[in-house]
Amino acid sequence: GKEEVQTVRVAEVTRSIFYAPQYVALAKGFFKEEGLKVDLKTTWGGDKTMTALLSNGADVALVGSETSIYVYARGSSDPVINFAQLTQTDGTFLVSREKIDNFTWDQLKGKTFLGQRKGGMPQMAGEFVLKKHGIDPKSDLKLIQNVDFANVPSAFASGTGDFVQLFEPTASIFEKEGKGYIVASFGAESGHVPYTTFMAKQSFMKKNKEAVDKFTRAIYKAQKWVDSHSAKETAETIKPFFKDTDPKLIETVISRYKEQGSFATDPILDEKEWKNLQNIMGEAGELPKEVSHDILVNTEIAKKAIK
Amino acid sequence: MGFLTLNDIHHTYFTKTSATPALRNINIDIKEGEFVSFLGPSGCGKTTLLSIIAGLIQPARGCAMLDGKNTGKTDSGIGYMLQQDYLFPWKTIEENILIGPKINGTLNHAIKTETLALLDKMELRNVLTSYPKQLSGGMRQRVALVRTLATNPKLLLLDEPFSALDYQTKLKLENLVSSTFKTFNKTAILVTHDIGEAIAMSNRVLLFSQRPGKIHKIFDVPENLRLLSPFEARHHPAYNELFQVIWKELESLEPEE
Amino acid sequence: MGFLTLNDIHHTYFTKTSATPALRNINIDIKEGEFVSFLGPSGCGKTTLLSIIAGLIQPARGCAMLDGKNTGKTDSGIGYMLQQDYLFPWKTIEENILIGPKINGTLNHAIKTETLALLDKMELRNVLTSYPKQLSGGMRQRVALVRTLATNPKLLLLDEPFSALDYQTKLKLENLVSSTFKTFNKTAILVTHDIGEAIAMSNRVLLFSQRPGKIHKIFDVPENLRLLSPFEARHHPAYNELFQVIWKELESLEPEE
Amino acid sequence: MNPKNETEQLHLQYIKRLNKGHKQIRFYQLLIFLAFFSIWELASRKNWIDPLLFSSPSKIWELLQTKLTDGSLAANLGITLTETVLGFILGTLLGTCLAALLWWSPLLSKILDPYLVVLNAMPKIALGPILIVALGPNLTSIVAMGAIISIIITTIVVFTSFREVDHNYLKVLQTFGATRFQCFKEAVLPASFPTIISTLKVNVGLSWVGVIVGEFLASSKGLGYMIIYGFQVFDFTLVLLSLLIIAVFATLMYQAVELLEKKLIKNG
Amino acid sequence: MNPKNETEQLHLQYIKRLNKGHKQIRFYQLLIFLAFFSIWELASRKNWIDPLLFSSPSKIWELLQTKLTDGSLAANLGITLTETVLGFILGTLLGTCLAALLWWSPLLSKILDPYLVVLNAMPKIALGPILIVALGPNLTSIVAMGAIISIIITTIVVFTSFREVDHNYLKVLQTFGATRFQCFKEAVLPASFPTIISTLKVNVGLSWVGVIVGEFLASSKGLGYMIIYGFQVFDFTLVLLSLLIIAVFATLMYQAVELLEKKLIKNG
C-alpha cells in the first residue's frame, strides 16, 4: 500500500526523564505517523553510544554533542553530524548534604565536591559553572571525579562529599528522602548548549535523507507537544518508559526541567550554542581542536522540519 | 591372661541405608614377644580389627586390653604400619622418623640418637636429609618401620606392609623385619594376603572367615620353621605342607566370583 | 631361524641433556609355541624390548622379525598385555573385548562368537554388559587377556600382568593363562619380577643385566617342571633349586641401594 | 539378645542420631537465613542502615510481586538465561574443538603455546568495550562475551587432559594398529569426558560473569540491565532484587550442571 | 665403530634435529606476531578497518613512547599492579583461613555449605556497585573487588583439598596420639600446600578481572581507568595501549606465580 516503513535504530546515552520529548514522540506515535519504526536501545554512557554509532550498531545516536567533536578530532573520515537538538542546557543540579537557605556559590569553597567523571559533558559544564563563579576547581575545593556516572548518587548517599552534581530523578529523590537539598541548577547557570543531540554519520544521512527528515519532524512535533502540555500530562505519557519510577516524581522532574527551559523547543542547533559548547570544553582542557559549526552541524534539516 | 587380650569384640559399620557387620565375637590372647598373622578374604574386617586394637575405632562391643590397660587412650604404646609407607613427602627422612616423639612430646636427645642408630641398622645411611620420593619403595618401607619403632611401642600392628613391593624386595624386608623384631623382642600382628608370608614370619596364623569376620581357624607354625629366617622357611618342606593346608582352607572360604 | 628373531637390537633414549642407553646387543631366537620369561633389575629395558618387538618403538639398530616379517608394520599379529588391565572404563566388557577386531576392521559375526566363547572359557559369564569397575582385579585381568586374544595374535607379550593382583588371585591366574596358552599353542613372552613366576610358567628364563640391558644368562627350565601347572611346579623340589640359583644370580646384578 | 536384633537396634539408634544431626544443621541454616533477612529488615526500618541504599527485604518482596505479575521479570530473566546458556555452550564447544585441534597437531600446539598463555592471563572482561566496537551493541556481543570468557581456559584445561590420557590406553590401541583418529575417538576423547564435563561447571560461572558485564555495557533487557537501570534511577530495591534473582538462578544453573556431571560421570 | 662413540653421534644428531624443530617453532611464532601487527597496520592505513576504532600499531607505539617519557604510564601501571597484588594476596589468605575454619568445625562446614554454593555461583562482578556504596569510591573498594572475586572459590577448593588429604596420614599421626591441631599442622596443611599454590594461579587472573572492573566503576588512576577515560574521549589508541599493557603484565604476573609454584612444589 503506502510507502515502506523504514526502521531507524536509535541508541540513547541513558534512560532519563531529561529526554522526555523523545519518549513522547514514541508514545504518541509521531514516528509512526511519519512512516518510521524506531528501535530504541539504551547504551549506557556517551562512549558506548558513540561506539555503537560508529560500528554501525545504530543509525542515530542521542548523546552529547561533545562526542562528535572528539570523533572528528581523532580524524574520522566519516564525521558524525548533529542534526536535531533535544536538550539545550545542562541537566544536572547541585545538591548539598546540609540544608542551606541562602545558597551562594562561595559556600562551596573548602568543601568536598563529588563531581561527574572526567571527560564527559556534565563534568565540563560543572567546572565551567564553578569557574564562572570564581571558584578554581583545582585549588578552592576538594574535587572527586573518579566515580562512574551510575555510581555517583550511591557514592554520595554512602557518605562521600558535601556537595554533589546529580542528574534527575536522583536529585529529586534525594530531596524527597531528605538525603540532600537541591541548591542550584547547573543548567540554569551554564546557558544554552547542545547538551543532547540526535546525530548520525554523514554517510548515513546522505543515503537516508528522507528518513532523517521524517525523524526530525517527529521530534519537532514532540517538542511542541511537551511545550504545550502540562508536566502532569507529559509524565502520564512517558510513564511506560519509567516503569519503576513513581509517577509523581516524573512529574516533579519534568516541571523542573521545563521551568529552566532545558527541553529545546525546536531541533535547531545554532552557532551560538555551538560556540558556547566549545568554550566550555576549552575551559575544561578537553577540546582537542576547534571545529566550526558548519562542519559538524546540519541545521538545514531542522529548519525544513519546523516549517 | 595374655599380653594383648581381645575380649568378645563385635563391630558394625553403619551408613544411612546399610549396616555392615564387620567383626563378630573376636577373642584372642597374644603373649609378649609373639608374632601373629591375620589371614582372610578381602573385606573380612582385618583392618578394622587392627584399628580397634590401636584404639582408633571404638568397637560396638567388647574391648582390647594391652598389658592390662584399655587401648582406647592416647599414648597406648602401639605402633601401626600401613600398607603403603605414608611417609610425609614434604618432610625429610629425619623429620619423618622423629615425628612420633615430636607429636607425643617425648622428643629428646637420647631418643633422637636411638632412632638414628636404628636407621643405621636398617642400612639406611646418608638419607637423613633426603625426601621420601628420592628413595626406592623398599627403602621407604624401612624408613616407615623406623618411624613406627621410634616411639618404642610395646605392640606393632603391620597392615600388609610388604604388599606394594616387588617380590625380591619383599623377601629381603621380611628377613629384616623378622630379625629386628626378634632382637627387640617385639610383639607384633601382621595382616597379609600372602599365605607364604604368614607362615614364614609368624608363630601363629589366624584365619578369618568372610564378612562378618570371625576367627575361622588357628594354625600353629611348627617350631622348626619358626627358628628359620622367613627366606629359609619358605624353602623348608614343612612350609609347603602347611601352605597347602591353609590354601585349601582359604579356598573353601572365598566364594567363587 | 626361529619363529621370533631379535637380531642385534640396540636402543638408546635421548633427551636434550642425556642419552640413556637402554638395550645393547640383544639376540634372541624363540620357537613357535615356546613360553619365555624376561627377568631383570628394574629399569634394565624389559618394557622397552617388548615395545620394540611389538613395533611400537623403532630400535636404534637391529630388527625384530616375526615369522620372517618385520614387526614394525601394523597388523603384525602381536598381542600386548600390560601390567594393569587398561580396560577402557567407559566401555562395557563386550565393547572392551571386541575393540581389537573393531580397530583393525576384522570384526564380524564369527570373530564375535569366538571371542564371547573365550570369555566363557575364562569363567566370566554374565559380565558382558558390566563396566570394568564392577569387576574384581582378577576378573579384569582375565577380560584383558580375552581382549588380547581376540585378534588371534601369533605372539603374546605380557608385561608383568599379575603384579597388581593379590597373591592367591595371581596363583590362580598363572594356572589359567598357562593352560590357555598351551591349548592354543601360543608363543609368549612374559616380563616379571617374580623369579617363582618365571620358573613356574616358562620353558626358558632370560636374565637381563643392569641398564643398558644385555642378556646376562639363560636358564632352561627342567622338562619335569614344564609339564606341571604353575601352581604344582612351585611345590616341586626342582623349583626350589632353580629358584636359589636365579636368586643368587639376580642378587649379584642388583647394586646395593 | 540375638545379634541380628542387636545390630538392627544399633542401626536404628544410629539413624536416629543421624537424623537429629541433620535436623540441627537445617535448624541453624534456617536460623542464619531468617536472622539475615530480619536483621536487614529491622536495620532498614530503624534507619541503622540507609534504607535508600540498602532497601529492605519487604520492599524487595513487594517489587518482586509487581514484577512477577506484570511479566517483566520473566522477560528479563529469560533473556539473561538464554544469553548465558548460549555463551556457555558456545564457550565449551569451541574450547573443546580448539583443544582437539591442538592435540591433533603437536606442531600447532607448540607454536600457539605462548599466545594461549597470554590470552589466558588476559582479563577478558577488559575486552568488553572492544567487543562492542567489533560486533555492535546487541545480543551477539553479549553472548560473545559470555563465550570468550571461557573459551581459552576450556581449551587449556581440555587440551591438558587430552595430553594426560594414560599413554598405556593408546599403547593398547596401537598394538591393534589404530590410527591417530581412532586413538582420539576410542581413548582420548572418552577419557577426557569427565574433564570436559567439569569445565562445564566452571564455564557456567564464567558465562554469568561475561553476560552480566556484557549487559552492563550494552543492553536493553536482562538482569544486568536491571541492575544498571536501577542504579541510574537510584532504585536500589530493583538492584538488590536483580542481584538476589541472579544469585538464585546462577545457583540453580550451577546445580543443574553438577547434577549432569554426576549422572554422566557415573558411567564414565 | 665403538658403541660409546656411536651413541654420542646419535645424541648429537638428535639434538640437532631438536634444535631445528625449536627454530622452526620460533620462526612460526614470530611470523604470526609480525603478520598480526603488519596486517593490522596495513588494514588501518588502507581504511579496511576504521582507524578511529581500531587505531594502528604505529599510533599505539607512538603513544606508548609519549606516555613512557612523561611517566604517566608507570604511575597508572603501578597503581593497578599494587591493587591486583593486594587483592590477590588478600583473597588467597582469607580464603585459606576460611577453609581452615570449616575444616576445624565440621558442623559449621555443614551449616554453611548451601551458602557457599550460592556465593560461589553468584557472579561477584555484579556486586561491584554495591561495594562502592559500602566502602566508598576509593582504593579500598577496588582491592576488595580484587579479593572478593577469589575468596569463595579459594575457600571451596582449599577446603576440598583439606578434606581429601589421605586419611592414612592422619591415621599415622593419631597412632602417635596427635591432637586435631597437630593433625592440621603436620599433615592437612602441608599436604594441601600444592593446591593452595595452584589456586594462586587462578586467583591472580581473577584479581585482574576484579581490579579492572573496580577501576571501571570508580578510579582516577590505573589501567582500567585509562581504558574508561580513553573511551570517554574517543581515544581508542589509549584504550588499545592499555589493553596491550594489561595483557603483558597479566601474563608476566601469571608466569611469576607459575614459577613460584614450580619452585615451591618441587620440594613439596
Ligand SMILES: Nc1ncnc2c1ncn2[C@@H]1O[C@H](COP(=O)(O)OP(=O)(O)OP(=O)(O)O)[C@@H](O)[C@H]1O
Ligand atoms: N568406614 C567404613 N564405613 C563403612 N563400612 C566400612 C568402613 N570401613 C570398612 N568398611 C567395611 O567393613 C568391611 C571390613 O573392612 P576392612 O577394611 O576391615 O577389611 P579388610 O579385611 O582389611 O579387607 P582388605 O583385605 O581388603 O584390606 C568391608 O566390607 C568394608 O566395606
Ligand SMILES: Nc1ncnc2c1ncn2[C@@H]1O[C@H](COP(=O)(O)OP(=O)(O)OP(=O)(O)O)[C@@H](O)[C@H]1O
Ligand atoms: N620414553 C623414555 N624416555 C627416556 N628414557 C626412558 C623412556 N622410557 C624408558 N626410559 C629409560 O629406559 C630404561 C629402561 O626402561 P624400561 O621401562 O624398559 O625398563 P624395565 O626393565 O621395563 O623396568 P621395570 O622393571 O621397572 O618395568 C630406564 O632407565 C628408563 O628410565
Ligand SMILES: [Mg+2]
Ligand atoms: Mg585391610
Ligand SMILES: [Mg+2]
Ligand atoms: Mg617395565
